[in-house]
Amino acid sequence: MDADELQQRLDSLAGELGCSVSLDAVDGSLLGYSSQRPGADVVRIEAILSRHVPDTVLAYQRSHGIDDATGPVAVPANAALGMEQRTCLPLWSGTRLVGHVWVLHPGADLDDDSLRSLEAAGHRLAELLGVEARVDPAELVADLFEEGSTTALLDMAAERTPAVAGRLVFLALAPVVDLRGRRAPAPTTAPTDVPHLRTELGRSTRHGRTLLVIGRPAGAGPGPGDVRHLLASVDQPCTLGWAAADARGDGDRENGEAALSTAAARAILAADCAAVDPALPATCGWDALGIYAHLLAAGPIAWDASSPVAASDRSAEMLRHTLEVYLDHAGSAARSIDALGIHRTTFYYRLDKISRMHGIDLDDGLARSGAHLALKAQRIRAARDRYAWSDRLAERACRPTSPPAPRTAHR
Template sequence: MTQRPRASLGRVLDDLGATLLELVAGDPDRPDDIGGVVIHDPLDDPVLPQHALVLGVGLHDPEAIIQVLHDLGRQNAAGLVLRSPVAAGIAAAATESGVAVLALTRGATWDQLGILLRSVLDVGVAESETLGGMPSGDLFALANATAALLDAPVTIEDRSSRVLAFSGRQDEADTARVETVLGRQVPERYSRLLSERGVFRELYRTDQPVYVAPMPATGPEVAIPRVAVAVRAGDEVLGSIWVAVHEPLSSERSEALRDAAKVVALHMLRIRADADVERRLRADLVSTALNGGAGAREALDRLGLADRALVVLALAAPKDGLTAERQRLADAFAMHLGAVFPRSAAALVGDVAYGLVSVDSEERASRVAQDFLDRVGSRSGAIIGVATAARLPQARASADRALRVLRTSRSAQRVARLADVQVEALLLELRDLVEARGEQLTGPIARLLAYDQVHNAKLVETLRAWLDAFGDVTAAAAAVYVHPNTFRYRLRRLAEIGNLDLADPEARFAAMLQLRVLATDTVSDDSLDEPC
């Protein structure tokens, strides 16, 4: 059985140093395990987990940094990450407070750092369990071991060229490799070029290392070649190992790379199995918490969310999408929420990924949701409903109602709180009630529709445009592309034929409600018999 490991500050620097982080002051060898990663908020004073690593986003003023260091020292934080370069005088304050100061290299984003820290801190390792002599599932350790064998920097990537782990010494490679590590993804221009050269095709059809000529370099720097080998489990290709080299590998090192690929395959399979188990467990806990009942309290306890004000976020992708795509989107959603909120949980339940976040504001949760959708792009087609309530089942129902409005809406809105779309949600529910009863149009709207079906007079379209324009004939006529005089004539005709008093607010409201709620393609038999 695996357990959630902890990593020391030294481990973080070993895995991310040189490429991302530099130790400015403090003891990297202190034995304390990092208890969590938290983003500094100057407007809030959150309770930090034990030995927290704090990301000082937006911290530049030396006096403010010194004050933050003293505050973090009182809370026994492990370290504070600042944007490089770090001002002079900070090292003395760090020593006095007992909080290490790390510098984030220029060009790297806080989001990249947050994702990489989660990769380092969330590796599933059990002390007594090893595969191939390495801690089970620790791809970073494998990458470093492989780099030591080959005397060259290494990355381990999946089938989509996403970087799963990387070794140290990446600064010895070229710009393309540094860009790949920072983005945790091979840049699209390089991936496309590799495909055009047939590199992936050759890589995936052989178990031998493949020599890859240098990619085109940008600027004065010279690109260096790669040697890659596929990571396989039987006939399935799980990913690949990429080594930045200056010359082809010797036969001994090629054999060592092949052996390393076999060990990496074992670990990747184990990670996949552990991830599947964790997903199912997390999904069960989230589902139980959302449903309420006797087991909800225990589920929230296990998720670390008991006795907290929670906001529910419901994420949905197009229903025609693949299950694997929905799962990847849900995993990205869970990672995003975890990077922003120290207390959160997310899982795919059915076709919807639900996120539970400990935050006292729907507005902030909505901003985080919009930020996530902006990052994944519009191609995903994802939408998010946001809601909160005294009880989680009510909050889930409200988030689902907001989500349904987004699914049926023609607008470009992708995030909605129920409070923002309550009227639309009520109309949809009223439409459900009407459909369940099998009710059809009656009264003035039915008479107008029957007349249109016979004469194609477009009276229903005219009435809808007039109501939508709040009686503005000029705007309504422009909306249906007719002359205002023609529109006025149609208004008089529809009032006469439908026996509809357009000056009566109750009649206008009834007509608007019928047009919104009832299908306008069928009418009752009685309406068809009425004189036109």
């Protein structure tokens, strides 16, 4: 989208109509506005300052059918919102709505000549936005499951939501695979109620899980959005992995793009690992992965560890589950019995069988660590196979992020 031509078109239209004009994206983000003219209301000023139409105003505007209309729509004043009357022209690129032009005209309706001028200008504005709309956000996000290029995504974010300035959050939703056991509680670092989901840039689904990219405007909290809302929006139990990154970083665009690619991979892997292991919290950031982060960093060669419980044992699955729960609870018999929901006699019988028949000395710390690693490696293989990880996904996630550039002291 040519920003100079866009500004010229908005100023020209405002001069022709004698009214203030603004251009919004479909989600309410402010894309541009003309020079200020008399009669600006509270809503216009707030939108310019925050680069986004207030949610209550957006809902009021949409209630007048602006997302479906193909011609100008008169939107009455609303004193409670601090909003004067205005006219909206929806902009369509083919069958796709790409934005809204707003003309603020307090106290007087637009005449027929003004409406014709508005529609004529709208055709060119729709063409300008249509060029951007041809870039399918879903395709850009889909690439993050594979190679992880963020160049086009970063350009799109800069165009659509300038206030974001490269601050992106990645949210990955994965359907739960293993429903056994109790889900671990969310860590204190997990996001719970952070706004700005309205700045979603795109989403894509691959192999049953969904990745969302959300812009985080300056001044927003550090988390990725209202997680409870996201988890409630799906019709099956899901885990949510998340990671945030700032592409501005040290000012080097290449480093910034790499940081975004790493964050996307971390969100995907966090969701995938939590989906196959209830020992992880349902809302899981990279820092909450614990032993999984180390195994992922070690690479596929570390994921091939054989199971500590031989598959030839008819009760192998039950014994593996018992052993893993026991190790997940740091060898606490009381907590393991509670988590498994079995009698203590049954529990100790299983531990004895694990020791006698499978040669695992549970009194040996190194033996316990080895068994635990092998069990988690099995989980990683299950996630890799179920979600068809690309060869580079774990490599991207474990790539070290560039340290911030050192500051020069000023005397």
